[in-house]
Amino acid sequence: MSSLGESAAPTPAGIYDYMLGGRHHTAADREAAEQALAAAPEARAGILANRAFLQRAVRYTAERGVRQYIDLGSGYPTAGPVHEVAAEKVTDPRVVYVDYDPAVVALSRQVITAPAVTAAVYDIRDPERIIASPEVAGLIDWSEPVAVVMVALLHFISDEEDPARIVAAFRDRMAPGSFLIASHVCFGENPEGAQQGAGSWNRATSRVTIRTREEIGSFFIGLALASPGLVPVQQWRADGAAPQGEAMILGGVARWGRDGLVR
Numbered sequence: 001m002s003s004l005g006e007s008a009a010p011t012p013a014g015i016y017d018y019m020l021g022g023r024h025h026t027a028a029d030r031e032a033a034e035q036a037l038a039a040a041p042e043a044r045a046g047i048l049a050n051r052a053f054l055q056r057a058v059r060y061t062a063e064r065g066v067r068q069y070i071d072l073g074s075g076y077p078t079a080g081p082v083h084e085v086a087a088e089k090v091t092d093p094r095v096v097y098v099d100y101d102p103a104v105v106a107l108s109r110q111v112i113t114a115p116a117v118t119a120a121v122y123d124i125r126d127p128e129r130i131i132a133s134p135e136v137a138g139l140i141d142w143s144e145p146v147a148v149v150m151v152a153l154l155h156f157i158s159d160e161e162d163p164a165r166i167v168a169a170f171r172d173r174m175a176p177g178s179f180l181i182a183s184h185v186c187f188g189e190n191p192e193g194a195q196q197g198a199g200s201w202n203r204a205t206s207r208v209t210i211r212t213r214e215e216i217g218s219f220f221i222g223l224a225l226a227s228p229g230l231v232p233v234q235q236w237r238a239d240g241a242a243p244q245g246e247a248m249i250l251g252g253v254a255r256w257g258r259d260g261l262v263r
């Protein structure tokens with residue numbers, strides 16, 4: 001049963017929420033998600049692993065003193081959102097959630113009551129507008145470390161829309177001690193399934209561009225990737241024994257500074 005109205009086109013947020021086992025999806029979202037899962041059944045495990053990666057990565061940056069977060073393409077508020085995970089490690093984290101889907105932002109505003117946390121509708125294809133927005137200007141001090149979160153987001157940006165330009169707009173504002181947390185769909189072990197699965201997402205409001213490891217790695221240029229580097233999300237600093245093998249989603253966390261691997 002959906003908690004939303006039934007819109008004609010599936011949305012990335014609704015498909016993702018359905019796969020995560022949430023409640024915020026329409027019939028169109030469910031149909032597109034089931035088609036994607038039929039082509040690539042491993043997608044559901046990949047998405048659960050992606051969400052767990054986001055939480056471990058936020059904990060990692062909060063343990064290194066980051067108190068400010070911009071979560072871009074944040075999706076429906078679901079278990080373990082950024083502000084709650086960061087608050088395990090730092091007092092009163094400041095968090096701006098951004099999504100281009102007004103339904104996502106409306107629900108986020110409804111359920112989030114923490115101080116110094118806000119949600120706003122912006123499209124990351126206009127990063128300067130986000131940086132200049134009253135929400136970011138009101139909560140984020142760019143002279144202090146900030147973590148910019150782009151988890152399961154940049155594959156919704158086509159090559160023509162230039163995802164590297166979007167990353168650079170945020171990276172160029174960062175103070176020392178800042179981080180980029182990002183994950184992205186790649187071809188993995190089942191390239192045909194990944195491509196077919198992406199075809200189902202492509203009926204949604206944004207198409208999916210699957211990229212190679214090299215292309216995804218290039219988004220971290222100018223930053224220092226934290227160990228273990230750009231890896232399948234389920235392997236990134238996994239608690240306990242990390243499942244091996246290639247995943248459909250690669251993730252990494254990089255610190256402001258020169259290229260190279262930091263421990």
Ligand SMILES: C[S@@+](CC[C@H](N)C(=O)[O-])C[C@H]1O[C@@H](n2cnc3c(N)ncnc32)[C@H](O)[C@@H]1O
Nearest residue numbers: 013016073074075099100101123124151152156
């Ligand atoms: C797959 S969900 C990921 C949610 C969350 N980041 C996570 O990993 O758990 C992608 C989200 O990005 C949002 N999104 C896609 N393209 C966007 C854009 N151009 N600007 C802002 N948000 C976008 C979608 O609405 C959706 O909520």
